[in-house]
Amino acid sequence: MEACKPVLSECMQQMKGIQDALDIFNGKWKIKIMAALTFGPKRYTDLQMIIEGIGTKMLSKELQLLELNGLIRREVIASKPVAVNYVITEYGLTVGPVVRELSHWGNxxxxQVMGRI
Known part of the structure; x- marks a missing residue:
């Protein structure tokens, strides 16, 4: 039984990491927002067009949560009218490999599924 403890401990640590990630990326919108921003800064209306089905209130809420977690930042553009770009942070870029792998697996x-139907 002692030999199983290191494996169990590693497994439990992995589960903690997964839970932390799920706590940040829960729901169906945050990963899509992050994926869109990996292609460069976007305005609010750009994100609305790119992410089909997201409502204005939900997009605002999700952007605030991603900003609160240091994954994105708002850049105010001094123009008339004032415009805002959403930009992925250096820390947010660390999510890129996960997003790309998730996209690859999904495709x-x-x-695979379409081939069986």
Whole structure:
């Protein structure tokens, strides 16, 4: 039984990390927002067009939460009227490999499932 403790401990640590990530990226919108911003700064209306189905209140809420967690930042553009860009932070860029891998897996899965139908 002693030999299982290191494996169990590693497994439990992995579960903690997964839970922390799920706490940040819960719901269906945050990862999509992060994915959109990996392609460069976006205005609010750009994000609304790119992320199909997201409402204005939900987008505002999700942007605030991502900003609160240091993954994105608002950049106010001194223009008339004043405009705001949402930009992924250096820390937010660390999510990029996860987003790309998730996209790759999803596309592969779609092909797999469509091939069986």
């Amino acid at each position: 592969t899965h779609r092909k």
